[in-house]
Amino acid sequence: MKPTTFIYLFKNDIRNIFRDKTLLMMTVLPLIMIFGLKAALPSVVKLLPSFPNYYSLFLAVVGTVSGLLGGYIIAFVMLDEKDDDVLKVIRVMPFPMFLFMAYRLLLAGFWAFIFSFSALLIFDIQDYSLLENIFYALLCSQTAVVMLLFMVSFASNKIEGVTFLKGLNFFIVLPVLAFFVDAWWKYIFTIFPFYWTYKAMQEPNYLWILISVFSHFVAFGIGYYLFLKKTE
Amino acid sequence: MITVQDLIYSYPKSENPTVKSVSFEVKEGEIFGFLGPSGAGKSTTQKVLTKLLKNYEGEIFIKNKNSKKELREWKSDYYNQIGVGFELPNHYSKLSALENLQFFASFYELDKQNLNQKLMQLLESVGLAKDAKKKVQDFSKGMKMRLNFVRALIHNPPILFLDEPTSGLDPVNGKIIKDIILNLKKEGKTIILTTHHMTDAEQLCDRVAFMVEGKIPLIDSPKNLKEKYGQRLLKVEYSQKEGTNRQNQFFELETLAQNEEFLKLINQNYIQSMHTQEATLEDIFIEVTGKKLI
Numbered sequence: 001m002k003p004t005t006f007i008y009l010f011k012n013d014i015r016n017i018f019r020d021k022t023l024l025m026m027t028v029l030p031l032i033m034i035f036g037l038k039a040a041l042p043s044v045v046k047l048l049p050s051f052p053n054y055y056s057l058f059l060a061v062v063g064t065v066s067g068l069l070g071g072y073i074i075a076f077v078m079l080d081e082k083d084d085d086v087l088k089v090i091r092v093m094p095f096p097m098f099l100f101m102a103y104r105l106l107l108a109g110f111w112a113f114i115f116s117f118s119a120l121l122i123f124d125i126q127d128y129s130l131l132e133n134i135f136y137a138l139l140c141s142q143t144a145v146v147m148l149l150f151m152v153s154f155a156s157n158k159i160e161g162v163t164f165l166k167g168l169n170f171f172i173v174l175p176v177l178a179f180f181v182d183a184w185w186k187y188i189f190t191i192f193p194f195y196w197t198y199k200a201m202q203e204p205n206y207l208w209i210l211i212s213v214f215s216h217f218v219a220f221g222i223g224y225y226l227f228l229k230k231t232e
Numbered sequence: 233m234i235t236v237q238d239l240i241y242s243y244p245k246s247e248n249p250t251v252k253s254v255s256f257e258v259k260e261g262e263i264f265g266f267l268g269p270s271g272a273g274k275s276t277t278q279k280v281l282t283k284l285l286k287n288y289e290g291e292i293f294i295k296n297k298n299s300k301k302e303l304r305e306w307k308s309d310y311y312n313q314i315g316v317g318f319e320l321p322n323h324y325s326k327l328s329a330l331e332n333l334q335f336f337a338s339f340y341e342l343d344k345q346n347l348n349q350k351l352m353q354l355l356e357s358v359g360l361a362k363d364a365k366k367k368v369q370d371f372s373k374g375m376k377m378r379l380n381f382v383r384a385l386i387h388n389p390p391i392l393f394l395d396e397p398t399s400g401l402d403p404v405n406g407k408i409i410k411d412i413i414l415n416l417k418k419e420g421k422t423i424i425l426t427t428h429h430m431t432d433a434e435q436l437c438d439r440v441a442f443m444v445e446g447k448i449p450l451i452d453s454p455k456n457l458k459e460k461y462g463q464r465l466l467k468v469e470y471s472q473k474e475g476t477n478r479q480n481q482f483f484e485l486e487t488l489a490q491n492e493e494f495l496k497l498i499n500q501n502y503i504q505s506m507h508t509q510e511a512t513l514e515d516i517f518i519e520v521t522g523k524k525l526i
Binding site for chain 2: 002004005008009012015016019020080081083084085086088089090091092093094095096
Protein backbone atom coordinates (compact mmCIF):
# COMPACT_ATOMS: atom_id res chain seq x y z
CA MET A 1 0.00 0.00 0.00
CA LYS A 2 1.32 3.45 -0.94
CA PRO A 3 0.49 6.67 0.91
CA THR A 4 0.09 8.38 -2.49
CA THR A 5 -2.95 6.16 -3.11
CA PHE A 6 -4.90 8.50 -0.82
CA ILE A 7 -4.00 11.43 -3.08
CA TYR A 8 -5.33 9.50 -6.09
CA LEU A 9 -8.47 8.56 -4.16
CA PHE A 10 -9.06 12.22 -3.36
CA LYS A 11 -8.32 13.31 -6.93
CA ASN A 12 -10.70 10.65 -8.19
CA ASP A 13 -13.46 11.79 -5.83
CA ILE A 14 -13.03 15.42 -6.84
CA ARG A 15 -13.28 14.43 -10.52
CA ASN A 16 -16.40 12.39 -9.84
CA ILE A 17 -18.01 15.28 -7.93
CA PHE A 18 -17.13 17.99 -10.43
CA ARG A 19 -18.29 15.92 -13.41
CA ASP A 20 -21.73 15.39 -11.91
CA LYS A 21 -24.07 18.39 -12.05
CA THR A 22 -26.16 17.18 -9.09
CA LEU A 23 -23.13 16.68 -6.89
CA LEU A 24 -21.64 19.97 -7.98
CA MET A 25 -24.88 21.69 -7.01
CA MET A 26 -24.81 19.93 -3.64
CA THR A 27 -21.49 21.57 -2.84
CA VAL A 28 -23.14 24.99 -2.87
CA LEU A 29 -26.59 23.95 -1.62
CA PRO A 30 -25.69 24.26 2.11
CA LEU A 31 -24.44 27.82 1.54
CA ILE A 32 -27.65 28.77 -0.30
CA MET A 33 -29.66 27.23 2.56
CA ILE A 34 -27.60 28.98 5.24
CA PHE A 35 -27.74 32.42 3.61
CA GLY A 36 -31.43 31.99 2.81
CA LEU A 37 -32.29 31.12 6.40
CA LYS A 38 -30.13 33.94 7.69
CA ALA A 39 -32.00 36.38 5.51
CA ALA A 40 -35.34 35.02 6.73
CA LEU A 41 -34.35 35.02 10.40
CA PRO A 42 -35.41 38.62 11.30
CA SER A 43 -38.89 37.93 9.89
CA VAL A 44 -39.13 34.71 11.91
CA VAL A 45 -38.16 36.59 15.09
CA LYS A 46 -40.82 39.20 14.35
CA LEU A 47 -43.42 36.45 14.03
CA LEU A 48 -42.15 34.41 16.99
CA PRO A 49 -40.61 36.74 19.57
CA SER A 50 -39.52 33.81 21.77
CA PHE A 51 -37.50 32.33 18.91
CA PRO A 52 -34.14 33.72 20.18
CA ASN A 53 -34.54 31.45 23.25
CA TYR A 54 -34.10 28.56 20.86
CA TYR A 55 -31.21 29.93 18.83
CA SER A 56 -28.91 27.15 20.08
CA LEU A 57 -31.42 24.49 19.08
CA PHE A 58 -31.85 26.22 15.72
CA LEU A 59 -28.08 26.27 15.21
CA ALA A 60 -27.87 22.60 16.21
CA VAL A 61 -30.45 21.65 13.57
CA VAL A 62 -29.00 23.91 10.87
CA GLY A 63 -25.45 22.73 11.72
CA THR A 64 -26.52 19.07 11.54
CA VAL A 65 -28.48 19.50 8.29
CA SER A 66 -25.62 21.46 6.67
CA GLY A 67 -23.20 18.74 7.72
CA LEU A 68 -25.52 16.09 6.34
CA LEU A 69 -25.55 17.81 2.96
CA GLY A 70 -21.76 17.57 3.01
CA GLY A 71 -21.97 13.88 3.92
CA TYR A 72 -24.51 13.24 1.18
CA ILE A 73 -22.00 14.34 -1.46
CA ILE A 74 -19.65 11.55 -0.44
CA ALA A 75 -22.58 9.16 -0.01
CA PHE A 76 -23.60 9.86 -3.61
CA VAL A 77 -20.03 9.30 -4.81
CA MET A 78 -20.24 5.92 -3.08
CA LEU A 79 -23.65 5.17 -4.57
CA ASP A 80 -22.16 5.94 -7.98
CA GLU A 81 -19.50 3.37 -7.15
CA LYS A 82 -22.28 0.92 -6.32
CA ASP A 83 -24.02 1.70 -9.61
CA ASP A 84 -20.76 1.23 -11.49
CA ASP A 85 -19.93 -1.88 -9.42
CA VAL A 86 -16.37 -0.64 -8.82
CA LEU A 87 -16.27 -1.52 -5.10
CA LYS A 88 -15.75 -5.11 -6.25
CA VAL A 89 -12.66 -3.99 -8.17
CA ILE A 90 -11.30 -2.05 -5.20
CA ARG A 91 -11.71 -5.21 -3.11
CA VAL A 92 -9.20 -7.01 -5.35
CA MET A 93 -6.64 -4.20 -5.10
CA PRO A 94 -3.71 -4.42 -2.67
CA PHE A 95 -5.40 -1.88 -0.44
CA PRO A 96 -7.33 -2.90 2.69
CA MET A 97 -11.03 -2.15 2.47
CA PHE A 98 -11.10 -0.71 5.99
CA LEU A 99 -8.53 1.92 4.92
CA PHE A 100 -10.61 2.77 1.89
CA MET A 101 -13.66 3.17 4.10
CA ALA A 102 -11.68 5.10 6.73
CA TYR A 103 -10.58 7.54 4.02
CA ARG A 104 -14.14 7.92 2.76
CA LEU A 105 -15.61 8.43 6.24
CA LEU A 106 -12.92 10.93 7.18
CA LEU A 107 -13.55 12.83 3.97
CA ALA A 108 -17.30 12.83 4.64
CA GLY A 109 -16.63 13.92 8.24
CA PHE A 110 -14.29 16.68 7.10
CA TRP A 111 -16.73 17.94 4.45
CA ALA A 112 -19.60 17.81 6.98
CA PHE A 113 -17.49 19.68 9.53
CA ILE A 114 -16.71 22.45 7.03
CA PHE A 115 -20.41 22.93 6.28
CA SER A 116 -21.50 22.74 9.94
CA PHE A 117 -18.75 25.11 10.98
CA SER A 118 -19.64 27.53 8.16
CA ALA A 119 -23.29 27.45 9.27
CA LEU A 120 -22.38 28.35 12.86
CA LEU A 121 -20.01 31.11 11.74
CA ILE A 122 -22.33 32.60 9.14
CA PHE A 123 -25.34 32.75 11.47
CA ASP A 124 -23.29 34.11 14.35
CA ILE A 125 -26.37 34.46 16.53
CA GLN A 126 -24.92 32.98 19.68
CA ASP A 127 -21.96 34.24 21.61
CA TYR A 128 -19.80 31.18 20.88
CA SER A 129 -16.03 31.38 20.98
CA LEU A 130 -14.06 29.96 18.04
CA LEU A 131 -13.32 26.81 20.06
CA GLU A 132 -16.99 26.41 20.93
CA ASN A 133 -17.91 26.83 17.28
CA ILE A 134 -15.38 24.15 16.33
CA PHE A 135 -16.59 21.85 19.08
CA TYR A 136 -20.28 22.23 18.22
CA ALA A 137 -19.53 21.84 14.51
CA LEU A 138 -17.78 18.56 15.34
CA LEU A 139 -20.83 17.41 17.33
CA CYS A 140 -23.17 18.31 14.45
CA SER A 141 -20.99 16.67 11.76
CA GLN A 142 -20.98 13.27 13.54
CA THR A 143 -24.47 12.59 12.19
CA ALA A 144 -23.32 12.96 8.57
CA VAL A 145 -20.75 10.17 8.91
CA VAL A 146 -23.26 7.81 10.53
CA MET A 147 -25.99 8.58 8.02
CA LEU A 148 -23.59 8.08 5.11
CA LEU A 149 -23.07 4.51 6.31
CA PHE A 150 -26.79 3.85 6.59
CA MET A 151 -27.46 5.44 3.24
CA VAL A 152 -24.86 3.44 1.32
CA SER A 153 -25.91 0.26 3.13
CA PHE A 154 -29.61 0.51 2.37
CA ALA A 155 -29.71 2.34 -0.95
CA SER A 156 -28.56 0.33 -3.95
CA ASN A 157 -28.42 3.29 -6.32
CA LYS A 158 -28.75 7.07 -6.48
CA ILE A 159 -32.52 7.02 -6.91
CA GLU A 160 -32.95 5.01 -3.72
CA GLY A 161 -30.38 7.36 -2.16
CA VAL A 162 -32.56 10.38 -2.92
CA THR A 163 -35.57 8.61 -1.36
CA PHE A 164 -33.47 7.83 1.72
CA LEU A 165 -32.32 11.45 1.85
CA LYS A 166 -35.91 12.77 1.77
CA GLY A 167 -36.95 10.46 4.61
CA LEU A 168 -33.88 11.30 6.63
CA ASN A 169 -34.41 15.07 6.31
CA PHE A 170 -37.83 14.58 7.92
CA PHE A 171 -36.41 12.53 10.78
CA ILE A 172 -33.61 15.04 11.35
CA VAL A 173 -36.06 17.82 12.16
CA LEU A 174 -38.54 15.62 14.06
CA PRO A 175 -36.74 15.53 17.48
CA VAL A 176 -37.12 19.32 17.70
CA LEU A 177 -40.68 18.59 18.85
CA ALA A 178 -39.30 17.14 22.07
CA PHE A 179 -38.24 20.66 23.12
CA PHE A 180 -41.74 22.06 22.76
CA VAL A 181 -44.05 19.36 24.06
CA ASP A 182 -44.43 17.89 27.48
CA ALA A 183 -45.80 14.44 26.79
CA TRP A 184 -44.41 10.96 27.43
CA TRP A 185 -43.87 10.29 23.71
CA LYS A 186 -41.22 13.00 23.47
CA TYR A 187 -38.81 10.44 24.96
CA ILE A 188 -39.15 8.37 21.79
CA PHE A 189 -36.84 10.91 20.14
CA THR A 190 -34.03 9.97 22.54
CA ILE A 191 -33.30 6.97 20.29
CA PHE A 192 -32.00 9.34 17.62
CA PRO A 193 -28.32 10.18 18.21
CA PHE A 194 -28.79 13.68 16.77
CA TYR A 195 -31.45 14.42 19.41
CA TRP A 196 -28.61 14.40 21.95
CA THR A 197 -26.62 16.86 19.86
CA TYR A 198 -29.61 19.20 19.89
CA LYS A 199 -29.96 18.75 23.63
CA ALA A 200 -26.23 19.28 24.21
CA MET A 201 -26.40 22.60 22.38
CA GLN A 202 -29.77 23.83 23.66
CA GLU A 203 -29.16 22.77 27.24
CA PRO A 204 -25.33 22.63 27.48
CA ASN A 205 -24.25 19.83 29.77
CA TYR A 206 -21.31 17.40 29.66
CA LEU A 207 -23.65 14.45 30.07
CA TRP A 208 -25.65 15.30 26.93
CA ILE A 209 -22.40 15.79 25.02
CA LEU A 210 -21.18 12.39 26.18
CA ILE A 211 -24.46 10.74 25.26
CA SER A 212 -24.37 12.43 21.85
CA VAL A 213 -20.85 11.13 21.16
CA PHE A 214 -21.58 7.67 22.55
CA SER A 215 -24.90 7.22 20.71
CA HIS A 216 -23.29 8.30 17.44
CA PHE A 217 -20.46 5.85 18.11
CA VAL A 218 -22.94 2.99 18.62
CA ALA A 219 -24.90 4.00 15.49
CA PHE A 220 -21.59 4.17 13.59
CA GLY A 221 -20.78 0.60 14.68
CA ILE A 222 -24.17 -0.64 13.52
CA GLY A 223 -23.87 1.28 10.25
CA TYR A 224 -20.40 -0.07 9.54
CA TYR A 225 -21.50 -3.63 10.30
CA LEU A 226 -24.45 -3.23 7.92
CA PHE A 227 -22.21 -1.76 5.24
CA LEU A 228 -19.78 -4.69 5.45
CA LYS A 229 -22.66 -7.19 5.35
CA LYS A 230 -24.17 -5.50 2.31
CA THR A 231 -20.92 -5.27 0.36
CA GLU A 232 -19.85 -8.89 0.94
CA MET B 233 0.56 -23.16 -8.23
CA ILE B 234 -3.05 -23.46 -7.02
CA THR B 235 -4.44 -26.47 -5.21
CA VAL B 236 -8.05 -26.67 -4.15
CA GLN B 237 -9.26 -29.51 -1.97
CA ASP B 238 -12.91 -30.27 -1.25
CA LEU B 239 -14.07 -26.69 -1.68
CA ILE B 240 -17.64 -26.10 -0.58
CA TYR B 241 -19.28 -22.71 -0.76
CA SER B 242 -22.83 -21.71 0.15
CA TYR B 243 -24.20 -18.22 -0.30
CA PRO B 244 -25.78 -16.79 2.84
CA LYS B 245 -29.46 -17.73 3.17
CA SER B 246 -29.04 -20.37 0.46
CA GLU B 247 -30.14 -23.88 1.45
CA ASN B 248 -27.85 -25.74 -0.94
CA PRO B 249 -24.16 -25.10 -1.58
CA THR B 250 -23.31 -23.48 -4.94
CA VAL B 251 -19.93 -25.21 -5.02
CA LYS B 252 -20.07 -28.81 -3.85
CA SER B 253 -16.79 -30.29 -2.73
CA VAL B 254 -14.65 -29.54 -5.77
CA SER B 255 -10.96 -30.37 -5.97
CA PHE B 256 -8.50 -29.40 -8.65
CA GLU B 257 -4.97 -28.27 -9.23
CA VAL B 258 -3.70 -25.53 -11.53
CA LYS B 259 -0.10 -25.86 -12.65
CA GLU B 260 2.24 -22.94 -13.03
CA GLY B 261 2.14 -21.45 -16.53
CA GLU B 262 -0.99 -23.24 -17.69
CA ILE B 263 -4.35 -21.94 -18.80
CA PHE B 264 -6.95 -23.73 -16.75
CA GLY B 265 -10.55 -23.27 -17.77
CA PHE B 266 -13.82 -23.81 -16.03
CA LEU B 267 -16.32 -24.80 -18.66
CA GLY B 268 -19.96 -24.99 -17.79
CA PRO B 269 -23.37 -23.45 -18.20
CA SER B 270 -24.51 -20.31 -16.37
CA GLY B 271 -25.10 -20.98 -12.69
CA ALA B 272 -22.75 -23.97 -12.58
CA GLY B 273 -20.56 -22.41 -9.88
CA LYS B 274 -17.62 -21.32 -12.09
CA SER B 275 -17.68 -17.66 -11.11
CA THR B 276 -18.34 -18.53 -7.48
CA THR B 277 -15.24 -20.76 -7.43
CA GLN B 278 -13.24 -17.92 -8.95
CA LYS B 279 -14.63 -15.44 -6.42
CA VAL B 280 -13.52 -17.73 -3.60
CA LEU B 281 -10.04 -17.94 -5.13
CA THR B 282 -9.85 -14.15 -5.45
CA LYS B 283 -11.06 -13.83 -1.84
CA LEU B 284 -14.17 -11.94 -2.79
CA LEU B 285 -16.13 -14.67 -1.04
CA LYS B 286 -15.16 -15.92 2.37
CA ASN B 287 -16.50 -18.52 4.78
CA TYR B 288 -15.85 -21.47 2.53
CA GLU B 289 -15.12 -25.03 3.55
CA GLY B 290 -12.14 -26.99 2.28
CA GLU B 291 -8.54 -26.02 1.65
CA ILE B 292 -6.98 -23.68 -0.88
CA PHE B 293 -3.24 -23.45 -1.41
CA ILE B 294 -1.88 -20.73 -3.65
CA LYS B 295 1.89 -20.76 -4.21
CA ASN B 296 2.00 -23.32 -1.39
CA LYS B 297 0.38 -20.95 1.04
CA ASN B 298 -2.81 -21.93 2.76
CA SER B 299 -5.24 -19.15 2.10
CA LYS B 300 -6.92 -19.50 5.50
CA LYS B 301 -3.94 -19.98 7.80
CA GLU B 302 -1.58 -17.56 6.09
CA LEU B 303 -4.28 -15.09 5.26
CA ARG B 304 -2.83 -12.33 7.43
CA GLU B 305 0.65 -12.73 5.96
CA TRP B 306 -0.34 -11.98 2.39
CA LYS B 307 -3.74 -10.42 2.77
CA SER B 308 -3.21 -7.43 0.51
CA ASP B 309 0.04 -8.63 -1.05
CA TYR B 310 -1.98 -11.42 -2.63
CA TYR B 311 -3.61 -8.80 -4.80
CA ASN B 312 -0.18 -7.80 -6.12
CA GLN B 313 0.14 -11.40 -7.34
CA ILE B 314 -3.19 -11.67 -9.08
CA GLY B 315 -5.10 -9.80 -11.75
CA VAL B 316 -8.86 -10.15 -11.92
CA GLY B 317 -11.00 -9.63 -15.00
CA PHE B 318 -14.66 -9.54 -14.05
CA GLU B 319 -17.56 -10.95 -16.02
CA LEU B 320 -19.38 -7.62 -16.21
CA PRO B 321 -17.86 -4.20 -16.85
CA ASN B 322 -17.10 -2.20 -13.71
CA HIS B 323 -15.47 1.20 -14.17
CA TYR B 324 -15.89 4.77 -13.00
CA SER B 325 -18.26 5.85 -15.74
CA LYS B 326 -17.52 9.56 -15.39
CA LEU B 327 -13.79 9.02 -15.85
CA SER B 328 -12.05 8.34 -19.13
CA ALA B 329 -10.52 4.96 -19.93
CA LEU B 330 -7.02 6.30 -19.20
CA GLU B 331 -8.13 7.96 -15.95
CA ASN B 332 -9.68 4.67 -14.86
CA LEU B 333 -6.44 2.81 -15.51
CA GLN B 334 -4.39 5.56 -13.83
CA PHE B 335 -6.62 5.39 -10.78
CA PHE B 336 -6.39 1.60 -10.42
CA ALA B 337 -2.66 1.70 -11.16
CA SER B 338 -2.26 3.97 -8.12
CA PHE B 339 -3.02 0.99 -5.86
CA TYR B 340 0.09 -0.88 -7.04
CA GLU B 341 3.79 -0.30 -6.46
CA LEU B 342 4.51 0.62 -10.05
CA ASP B 343 7.33 2.61 -11.52
CA LYS B 344 5.84 6.03 -12.18
CA GLN B 345 8.19 6.66 -15.07
CA ASN B 346 6.58 5.75 -18.35
CA LEU B 347 3.44 4.59 -16.54
CA ASN B 348 1.16 6.52 -18.85
CA GLN B 349 3.00 5.12 -21.83
CA LYS B 350 2.52 1.58 -20.47
CA LEU B 351 -1.16 2.21 -19.84
CA MET B 352 -1.55 3.57 -23.36
CA GLN B 353 0.17 0.43 -24.69
CA LEU B 354 -2.35 -1.68 -22.83
CA LEU B 355 -5.20 0.31 -24.31
CA GLU B 356 -3.57 0.06 -27.74
CA SER B 357 -3.33 -3.73 -27.42
CA VAL B 358 -7.13 -3.97 -27.25
CA GLY B 359 -7.82 -1.22 -29.76
CA LEU B 360 -8.84 1.44 -27.24
CA ALA B 361 -5.95 3.90 -27.61
CA LYS B 362 -8.00 6.33 -29.69
CA ASP B 363 -10.72 6.27 -27.03
CA ALA B 364 -8.33 6.71 -24.10
CA LYS B 365 -9.70 10.13 -23.22
CA LYS B 366 -13.33 9.29 -23.81
CA LYS B 367 -15.56 8.91 -20.74
CA VAL B 368 -16.37 5.27 -20.05
CA GLN B 369 -20.09 6.09 -19.89
CA ASP B 370 -19.89 6.65 -23.66
CA PHE B 371 -18.30 3.22 -24.27
CA SER B 372 -20.12 0.24 -25.75
CA LYS B 373 -20.31 -2.98 -23.69
CA GLY B 374 -17.54 -4.51 -25.78
CA MET B 375 -15.26 -1.53 -25.16
CA LYS B 376 -15.95 -1.71 -21.44
CA MET B 377 -15.15 -5.43 -21.47
CA ARG B 378 -11.84 -4.78 -23.20
CA LEU B 379 -11.05 -2.13 -20.60
CA ASN B 380 -11.98 -4.66 -17.89
CA PHE B 381 -9.50 -7.07 -19.41
CA VAL B 382 -6.53 -4.70 -19.61
CA ARG B 383 -7.15 -3.41 -16.10
CA ALA B 384 -6.30 -6.89 -14.84
CA LEU B 385 -2.91 -6.59 -16.56
CA ILE B 386 -1.83 -3.16 -15.22
CA HIS B 387 0.59 -4.62 -12.65
CA ASN B 388 1.78 -7.54 -14.78
CA PRO B 389 0.65 -10.19 -12.25
CA PRO B 390 1.87 -13.81 -12.45
CA ILE B 391 -1.66 -15.19 -11.88
CA LEU B 392 -4.73 -14.08 -13.81
CA PHE B 393 -8.37 -14.82 -13.10
CA LEU B 394 -10.53 -14.06 -16.11
CA ASP B 395 -14.26 -14.46 -15.90
CA GLU B 396 -15.81 -14.87 -19.36
CA PRO B 397 -13.08 -12.72 -21.00
CA THR B 398 -14.69 -12.73 -24.45
CA SER B 399 -18.23 -12.10 -23.28
CA GLY B 400 -19.93 -9.30 -25.22
CA LEU B 401 -17.12 -9.07 -27.79
CA ASP B 402 -17.41 -9.31 -31.56
CA PRO B 403 -15.35 -12.08 -33.22
CA VAL B 404 -12.50 -9.69 -34.17
CA ASN B 405 -12.06 -8.30 -30.67
CA GLY B 406 -12.68 -11.75 -29.19
CA LYS B 407 -9.72 -13.02 -31.21
CA ILE B 408 -7.55 -10.09 -30.09
CA ILE B 409 -8.27 -10.93 -26.45
CA LYS B 410 -7.63 -14.65 -27.03
CA ASP B 411 -4.31 -13.88 -28.73
CA ILE B 412 -3.26 -11.72 -25.78
CA ILE B 413 -4.21 -14.52 -23.37
CA LEU B 414 -2.08 -16.98 -25.37
CA ASN B 415 0.83 -14.51 -25.33
CA LEU B 416 0.48 -14.13 -21.57
CA LYS B 417 0.74 -17.91 -21.27
CA LYS B 418 3.94 -17.79 -23.33
CA GLU B 419 5.28 -15.26 -20.81
CA GLY B 420 4.73 -17.91 -18.13
CA LYS B 421 1.60 -16.57 -16.51
CA THR B 422 -0.87 -18.89 -14.85
CA ILE B 423 -4.36 -18.19 -16.11
CA ILE B 424 -7.63 -19.40 -14.68
CA LEU B 425 -10.60 -18.59 -16.83
CA THR B 426 -14.27 -19.35 -16.83
CA THR B 427 -16.27 -19.65 -19.99
CA HIS B 428 -19.34 -21.21 -21.43
CA HIS B 429 -17.96 -20.91 -24.96
CA MET B 430 -16.52 -24.28 -25.91
CA THR B 431 -14.50 -22.76 -28.75
CA ASP B 432 -12.76 -20.40 -26.29
CA ALA B 433 -12.01 -23.32 -24.01
CA GLU B 434 -10.75 -25.38 -26.92
CA GLN B 435 -8.54 -22.62 -28.31
CA LEU B 436 -7.15 -21.36 -25.02
CA CYS B 437 -7.10 -23.97 -22.31
CA ASP B 438 -4.38 -26.50 -21.55
CA ARG B 439 -6.88 -28.24 -19.32
CA VAL B 440 -10.57 -27.75 -18.74
CA ALA B 441 -12.72 -28.61 -15.76
CA PHE B 442 -16.30 -29.38 -16.67
CA MET B 443 -18.45 -27.78 -14.05
CA VAL B 444 -22.10 -28.47 -13.60
CA GLU B 445 -24.39 -27.92 -10.60
CA GLY B 446 -21.42 -27.04 -8.39
CA LYS B 447 -19.46 -30.19 -9.17
CA ILE B 448 -16.51 -31.01 -11.39
CA PRO B 449 -17.11 -34.42 -12.97
CA LEU B 450 -14.11 -34.25 -15.30
CA ILE B 451 -10.78 -32.46 -15.76
CA ASP B 452 -8.57 -33.05 -18.77
CA SER B 453 -6.95 -31.38 -21.75
CA PRO B 454 -9.23 -30.65 -24.72
CA LYS B 455 -6.94 -32.81 -26.89
CA ASN B 456 -7.18 -35.83 -24.57
CA LEU B 457 -10.90 -35.43 -24.24
CA LYS B 458 -11.37 -35.32 -27.98
CA GLU B 459 -9.25 -38.41 -28.46
CA LYS B 460 -10.97 -40.23 -25.65
CA TYR B 461 -14.52 -39.36 -26.60
CA GLY B 462 -14.14 -38.95 -30.35
CA GLN B 463 -14.57 -41.67 -32.96
CA ARG B 464 -11.53 -42.53 -35.07
CA LEU B 465 -13.47 -42.36 -38.28
CA LEU B 466 -13.21 -40.37 -41.47
CA LYS B 467 -16.44 -39.06 -42.93
CA VAL B 468 -16.33 -38.69 -46.70
CA GLU B 469 -19.02 -36.65 -48.36
CA TYR B 470 -19.17 -37.30 -52.09
CA SER B 471 -21.31 -37.30 -55.20
CA GLN B 472 -20.93 -39.14 -58.46
CA LYS B 473 -20.69 -35.87 -60.38
CA GLU B 474 -20.44 -32.26 -59.25
CA GLY B 475 -23.92 -30.95 -58.43
CA THR B 476 -25.60 -34.39 -58.05
CA ASN B 477 -26.94 -35.89 -54.81
CA ARG B 478 -24.43 -36.04 -51.97
CA GLN B 479 -23.71 -39.24 -50.07
CA ASN B 480 -21.75 -40.00 -46.92
CA GLN B 481 -19.50 -42.88 -46.06
CA PHE B 482 -17.41 -43.57 -42.94
CA PHE B 483 -13.98 -45.28 -42.84
CA GLU B 484 -11.74 -46.46 -39.98
CA LEU B 485 -8.71 -44.13 -39.70
CA GLU B 486 -6.29 -46.92 -38.76
CA THR B 487 -6.81 -48.94 -41.99
CA LEU B 488 -7.38 -46.06 -44.34
CA ALA B 489 -4.25 -46.53 -46.47
CA GLN B 490 -5.10 -50.17 -47.13
CA ASN B 491 -8.83 -49.68 -47.48
CA GLU B 492 -9.59 -50.46 -51.13
CA GLU B 493 -13.17 -49.30 -50.87
CA PHE B 494 -11.95 -45.90 -49.67
CA LEU B 495 -9.32 -45.63 -52.40
CA LYS B 496 -11.87 -46.60 -55.02
CA LEU B 497 -14.37 -44.05 -53.69
CA ILE B 498 -11.94 -41.16 -53.86
CA ASN B 499 -10.73 -42.16 -57.30
CA GLN B 500 -14.14 -42.59 -58.87
CA ASN B 501 -16.26 -39.89 -57.23
CA TYR B 502 -16.42 -36.16 -56.80
CA ILE B 503 -15.31 -35.51 -53.18
CA GLN B 504 -17.22 -32.74 -51.46
CA SER B 505 -15.47 -32.93 -48.07
CA MET B 506 -13.54 -35.19 -45.70
CA HIS B 507 -13.66 -34.80 -41.92
CA THR B 508 -12.31 -36.82 -39.03
CA GLN B 509 -15.06 -37.53 -36.52
CA GLU B 510 -13.59 -35.86 -33.45
CA ALA B 511 -16.06 -34.99 -30.77
CA THR B 512 -16.45 -31.32 -29.93
CA LEU B 513 -16.05 -30.23 -26.32
CA GLU B 514 -19.74 -29.50 -26.31
CA ASP B 515 -20.54 -33.08 -27.38
CA ILE B 516 -18.25 -34.39 -24.66
CA PHE B 517 -19.74 -32.02 -22.10
CA ILE B 518 -23.24 -33.24 -22.90
CA GLU B 519 -22.10 -36.86 -22.82
CA VAL B 520 -20.33 -36.50 -19.46
CA THR B 521 -22.73 -34.19 -17.64
CA GLY B 522 -26.01 -34.73 -19.43
CA LYS B 523 -26.36 -30.92 -19.61
CA LYS B 524 -26.03 -28.38 -22.38
CA LEU B 525 -23.52 -25.55 -22.15
CA ILE B 526 -25.97 -22.63 -22.38
